[in-house]
Amino acid sequence: MGHPTNYTTDTLNAYRSKQRAAEYKRYHTKNWNWARFSTWREQRLLARELSRYPWSIGDRLLDIPCGTGILGKLLCSFPFQIVASDISPEMMELARGEYPVDRLLECVQADITATGFQRGSFDCIVVLGFLHRVPLKIKRAALREISTLAKRVVVITCSVDSPLQRLKKTVLAVIRKEHVPAPCPVSLREIVVECEAAGFKVVRSFMVVPFLSSEAMLVLERGNRHQQVKQD
Numbered sequence: 001m002g003h004p005t006n007y008t009t010d011t012l013n014a015y016r017s018k019q020r021a022a023e024y025k026r027y028h029t030k031n032w033n034w035a036r037f038s039t040w041r042e043q044r045l046l047a048r049e050l051s052r053y054p055w056s057i058g059d060r061l062l063d064i065p066c067g068t069g070i071l072g073k074l075l076c077s078f079p080f081q082i083v084a085s086d087i088s089p090e091m092m093e094l095a096r097g098e099y100p101v102d103r104l105l106e107c108v109q110a111d112i113t114a115t116g117f118q119r120g121s122f123d124c125i126v127v128l129g130f131l132h133r134v135p136l137k138i139k140r141a142a143l144r145e146i147s148t149l150a151k152r153v154v155v156i157t158c159s160v161d162s163p164l165q166r167l168k169k170t171v172l173a174v175i176r177k178e179h180v181p182a183p184c185p186v187s188l189r190e191i192v193v194e195c196e197a198a199g200f201k202v203v204r205s206f207m208v209v210p211f212l213s214s215e216a217m218l219v220l221e222r223g224n225r226h227q228q229v230k231q232d
C-alpha cells in the first residue's frame, strides 16, 4: 500500500535546496517529534549491529545517501575511514561537519544507482531512509549498485507494508491528517527477496520500533560465492 509519489520530484531532486536541507536536519535532530525518536532508535540498533563485527582501523565505510550526516556521531565509536555520498550537495554541505574529522575521507556527490565508486571498495555500506521512498525499479538498481561496491556488510532500512501497518495507517489518517506515510513500502518478504536477488545473504531483519513504526532494518552480507545478479 503506497502513497502516490514521483521519484524525481519527491526524492531525487527533493532535497536539493539549502532550505529543505536545513529543515530536514532540524526536524531529525532538534525538534521533539516522532521522527527524532525513531532516528535515535535506528541509531542504537545500527550501533548494535555494527558492533557484532570485528572492524579494523582502515576499513572503509560508505554512508549513502548520507543526507545531513545523521550517522556522523555514531561513527565516532568505530574505526572506519568514511566516505559520505548523496545526490544533494546541499544535504552534504550540512553533513560534512558531523563526521569525525580525522576519518572522513571525502563527501562525493553520486547517484546511488550508478555511483562511480570502485567495485568491492567498501567493507561496510549503510543505506538509511531511502529504499521505501523509491519505486521497485530504483530499489533494484540501488541494491545492485551497492552489491557491486560491498566487500562484507551492508545495513539498510526500509519501511515495510503489513496488515498491522495498514491498520495503523488507517487510524493515523483519521487522527493525524498531516501524517505522510512512506511512499513505496513493500513487504519484508519482498525486500528480502530483492536483497537476495542482488547477491546478498540476509543475516538479520527486525522492526526498528515494533508496531509503532513501519521501518525495518536488514543486515546483509556479501558471501564468498558470487551469485548471479537478477536483471530487470
Ligand SMILES: C[S@@+](CC[C@H](N)C(=O)[O-])C[C@H]1O[C@@H](n2cnc3c(N)ncnc32)[C@H](O)[C@@H]1O
Binding pocket: 011, 012, 013, 015, 016, 028, 064, 065, 066, 067, 068, 069, 070, 085, 086, 087, 088, 091, 110, 111, 112, 113, 127, 128, 129, 130
Ligand atoms: C530521507 S533522506 C535520508 C538521508 C539519511 N540517510 C538519513 O537517514 O537521514 C533521503 C536522501 O536521499 C538522497 N537521494 C535521493 N535520491 C538519491 C539518489 N538517486 N542517489 C543518492 N542520493 C539520493 C536525498 O538527497 C536525501 O538526502
